Amino acid sequence: MATKAIPVGYQGVPGAYSHMALLQYFQGQEVQAENFVLFEDVVQAVAEGKVRYGVLPIENSSTGGITDVYDLARRYSIFIVGEKILKIEHCLLAYPGTCLENITEVYSHPQGFSQCSLFFKEHPVMRQFNYFNTAKAAELVAEKKDPHMAAVAGVQAADQYGLEILARGINTNKSNYTRFIIISREQELVPEADKITLIVSLKHQPGSLYRLLAHFAQQNINMTNIESRPYPGRPWEYYFHMDITGHLTDPAVQEALQQLPEDTTECKILGNYPADHGKEA
Amino acid sequence: MATKAIPVGYQGVPGAYSHMALLQYFQGQEVQAENFVLFEDVVQAVAEGKVRYGVLPIENSSTGGITDVYDLARRYSIFIVGEKILKIEHCLLAYPGTCLENITEVYSHPQGFSQCSLFFKEHPVMRQFNYFNTAKAAELVAEKKDPHMAAVAGVQAADQYGLEILARGINTNKSNYTRFIIISREQELVPEADKITLIVSLKHQPGSLYRLLAHFAQQNINMTNIESRPYPGRPWEYYFHMDITGHLTDPAVQEALQQLPEDTTECKILGNYPADHGKEA
Numbered sequence: 001m002a003t004k005a006i007p008v009g010y011q012g013v014p015g016a017y018s019h020m021a022l023l024q025y026f027q028g029q030e031v032q033a034e035n036f037v038l039f040e041d042v043v044q045a046v047a048e049g050k051v052r053y054g055v056l057p058i059e060n061s062s063t064g065g066i067t068d069v070y071d072l073a074r075r076y077s078i079f080i081v082g083e084k085i086l087k088i089e090h091c092l093l094a095y096p097g098t099c100l101e102n103i104t105e106v107y108s109h110p111q112g113f114s115q116c117s118l119f120f121k122e123h124p125v126m127r128q129f130n131y132f133n134t135a136k137a138a139e140l141v142a143e144k145k146d147p148h149m150a151a152v153a154g155v156q157a158a159d160q161y162g163l164e165i166l167a168r169g170i171n172t173n174k175s176n177y178t179r180f181i182i183i184s185r186e187q188e189l190v191p192e193a194d195k196i197t198l199i200v201s202l203k204h205q206p207g208s209l210y211r212l213l214a215h216f217a218q219q220n221i222n223m224t225n226i227e228s229r230p231y232p233g234r235p236w237e238y239y240f241h242m243d244i245t246g247h248l249t250d251p252a253v254q255e256a257l258q259q260l261p262e263d264t265t266e267c268k269i270l271g272n273y274p275a276d277h278g279k280e281a
Numbered sequence: 282m283a284t285k286a287i288p289v290g291y292q293g294v295p296g297a298y299s300h301m302a303l304l305q306y307f308q309g310q311e312v313q314a315e316n317f318v319l320f321e322d323v324v325q326a327v328a329e330g331k332v333r334y335g336v337l338p339i340e341n342s343s344t345g346g347i348t349d350v351y352d353l354a355r356r357y358s359i360f361i362v363g364e365k366i367l368k369i370e371h372c373l374l375a376y377p378g379t380c381l382e383n384i385t386e387v388y389s390h391p392q393g394f395s396q397c398s399l400f401f402k403e404h405p406v407m408r409q410f411n412y413f414n415t416a417k418a419a420e421l422v423a424e425k426k427d428p429h430m431a432a433v434a435g436v437q438a439a440d441q442y443g444l445e446i447l448a449r450g451i452n453t454n455k456s457n458y459t460r461f462i463i464i465s466r467e468q469e470l471v472p473e474a475d476k477i478t479l480i481v482s483l484k485h486q487p488g489s490l491y492r493l494l495a496h497f498a499q500q501n502i503n504m505t506n507i508e509s510r511p512y513p514g515r516p517w518e519y520y521f522h523m524d525i526t527g528h529l530t531d532p533a534v535q536e537a538l539q540q541l542p543e544d545t546t547e548c549k550i551l552g553n554y555p556a557d558h559g560k561e562a
Contacts, residue, residue, distance in 0.1 A: 040402075061516035064348055064509075068395070110391045110411055114349070121321075130391055130411025173513045206503040210494040222487040224517075228345075228507055232454045235342035236505075 005032040009042040009051040012133030015153070015160030017086060019135070021180040022055040025084040037132060043072045046183050053081070054183045060088070062173040063114050065227045069181075070241050073199070073270055074229075080197050080271030082182035085278065090116055090171045093138050093163040094150040100166045105129060107137035108152035116152055118172040126150075138163055179276070187271065193247050195224070195275040201231070201239040201266035208263040209240070215261050216244060219252040239266070248272045286313040290323040290332040293414030296434070296441030298367060300416070302461040303336040306365040318413060324353045327464050334362070335464045341369070343454040344395050346508045350462075351522050354480070354551055355510075361478050361552030363463035366559065371397055371452045374419050374444040375431040381447045386410060388418035389433035397433055399453040407431070419444055460557070468552065474528050476505070476556040482512070482520040482547035489544040490521070496542050497525060500533040520547070529553045 008031050010018040022033055034051055036042045046054040056072075059065050073080070090112055094103065106113075106126045112134045113120065120126060131137040137151035142161035150166060151157070158165050181197075202208035216223060225243040230236075246253040248269070260267055289312050291299040303314055315332055317323045327335040337353075340346050354361070371393055375384065387394075387407045393415045394401065401407060412418040418432035423442035431447060432438070439446050462478075483489035497504060506524040511517075527534040529550070541548055 038402075059511075061511055062513055064511050067345055113411070128411055130394070130409055175514050175516055177516050206501075207498050209504065209507065210491075210498040213491040213494055217488050217491040223490065225519075226490065226507075226509055228509070230340075230342055230345045232343055233456050235456055235458050238506075 005030040006053065007032045007034055007051040009034050009036055009045045009054040011036055011039050011042050011056065013135045013139055015138065015157040016133050016135035017088060017154055017178060018055050018057060018180065020154070020156055021057075021084045021086045021178075024086065025055065025082060025180070025182060039068055040072055043076045043078060043183065046078050046185055047076045049185055052184065054078075055084070055180050056183060057178050058181045059179045059225075060111065060115065061175065061177040061179075062171070063111055065241075066111070067229065070227055070229050073183075073241070074239065074268070078183045078185060079187045080181045080273055081184045081188040082273045083195070083276045084180045084182065085276045086178050086180065088115070088171065088176045088178050089155065089169050090134070090152050091155055091158060091165045092119075092150050092167040092170055093153055093158050094141060094166050095145045095147070096162070096164045098147050098150070098164065098166065102147050103150045103166070104148045105146075106150050106152060107131040107140055109134050109137070112137075112152040115171045115173070115176060119167070119170040135160065182273075189248060189272055190274065191247075192274045193272045194245060196244050196246055196248065196253065196272045197270040198242045198244065199239060199266070199268040199270060200242060200264060203263040203265055204237050205263055208261070211261040212264060216256055219256040221246055221252060221256055286311040287334065288313045288315055288332040290315050290317055290326045290335040292317055292320050292323050292337065294416045294420055296419065296438040297414050297416035298369060298435055298459060299336050299338060299461065301435070301437055302338075302365045302367045302459075305367065306336065306363060306461070306463060320349055321353055324357045324359060324464065327359050327466055328357045330466055333465065335359075336365070336461050337464060338459050339364075339462045340460045340506070341392065341396065342456065342458040342460075343452070344392055346522075347392065348510065351508055351510055354464075354522070355520065355549070359464045359466060360468045361462045361554055362465045362469040363554045364476070364557045365461045365463065366557045367459050367461065369396070369452065369457045369459050370436065370450050371415070371433050372436055372439060372446045373400075373431050373448040373451055374434055374439050375422060375447050376426045376428070377443070377445045379428050379431070379445065379447065383428050384431045384447070385429045386427075387431050387433060388412040388421055390415050390418070393418075393433040396452045396454070396457060400448070400451040416441065463554075470529060470553055471555065473555045474553040475526060477525050477527055477529065477534065477553045478551040479523045479525065480520060480547070480549045480551060481523060481545060484544040484546055485518050486544055489542070492542040493545060497537055500537040502527055502533060502537055
């Protein structure tokens with residue numbers, strides 16, 4: 001009897017880095033990849049049960065946290081059930097036969113441009129146009145067949161849309177990785193889970209972050225990442241998105257989470273899942 | 282005898298928010314505002330002494346830290362000598378006589394789009410094109426006179442370029458402020474300085490951030506902002522950009538900065554200056 005393919009959402013079009021991360025994370029399982037225009041569409045589809053999982057970029061090792069995704073994770077009722085780290089190698093792609101010297105318009109995602117800032121400093125004639133996704137930019141360039149147009153996207157997008165690689169590995173930092181999270185409507189807890197993601201809001205008073213970190217340190221819980229994000233509508237107040245090590249059944253973790261310092265106004269456990277310990281697959 | 286006007290750099294074109302912040306901060310002084318294309322151009326002009334000061338956005342109260350500016354502040358030899366907070370009210374601007382219904386192409390800075398995400402969700406027909414600066418986008422729209430084009434920029438840009446306001450205050454969050462820093466090649470220390478900005482790098486080991494915060498807390502030094510940024514070339518390692526309260530001549534501040542915890546690998550004092558205590562001028 002055939003098993004039903006698992007529906008998994010991602011943002012962008014086939015050939016996008018998110019699509020690659022999805023295929024690598026679910027390798028060996030039968031999945032039905034569904035693409036969406038916006039990050040929020042993916043989160044919404046997961047929250048409403050239209051897809052079983054969603055794959056979203058959360059952090060790049062050169063440019064930092066993808067703040068829109070942090071903010072969506074806080075606003076929607078979703079959980080993180082896994083992560084996948086992917087090596088990013090941006091290329092300048094154009095219609096076959098195009099010369100690098102003729103390119104004056106480049107399309108990509110803002111993060112793509114940001115990660116290739118040195119390349120664009122050396123090519124000031126290339127105007128940068130913000131586009132939904134690196135792969136969608138490649139699709140646009142393939143459609144237009146314009147000798148002045150190019151896209152910043154991955155090698156896989158060149159294959160997908162029949163484009164030529166005018167310049168390979170144009171990212172400023174050659175050691176460039178993106179970490180993706182796998183989200184679900186249901187919390188999943190496997191015995192090998194070793195990373196916990198939390199959202200913590202603190203009262204706007206001196207020393208509140210220090211007291212929170214002291215609380216975890218006393219239980220020998222290590223924090224591997226902290227990202228401060230603004231509270232919309234409360235200028236200069238912040239909430240924190242934190243990754244700590246451990247399993248929710250560890251007595252130390254339970255103790256720490258049950259008795260948080262008094263100035264913690266909100267603590268939401270976004271997930272407990274196995275960390276991707278390799279820099280890439 | 283006439284005093285010579287102080288040359289001050291900003292990014293963008295006349296009518297940009299940075300230009301407004303510059304004029305407000307230096308109110309009452311004779312300044313010669315010089316505009317540059319990139320944030321990095323401003324920082325470079327300051328570092329090389331081509332302008333006396335530079336004005337750069339560092340943080341928005343809705344979308345968070347402006348990460349490129351944080352990274353530039355770390356890479357160049359510059360100091361922060363002041364700050365200015367400005368209320369941001371984005372508008373959709375078009376050539377006079379244009380109808381909102383006909384707009385299909387909108388130009389702005391990525392932060393401008395990000396701050397108006399709800400408006401663009403409600404107007405999915407409007408394609409977003411990344412542009413250097415909100416005011417430069419307004420300038421482009423004024424030049425093109427295209428009935429399908431609009432820009433997201435401030436009221437002052439409408440005045441500057443003779444555009445019509447099709448929609449006012451389209452930012453998702455109505456309580457929207459941007460904090461600008463004033464940079465200089467020389468450190469300046471006035472008696473009323475009450476905010477210190479530091480860049481701190483920590484060894485990649487458990488509890489290092491906790492130990493740093495504990496160190497400041499023991500001296501009753503309050504931290505008002507913390508931003509983690511990736512270390513280029515060292516995946517998943519971070520440095521921290523921190524604002525603390527105090528004056529460099531305070532004994533507690535001196536004590537704290539002279540003996541930092543052992544796992545602090547770098548500590549650079551970016552500046553000590555008077556905080557802008559009003560949300561806006």
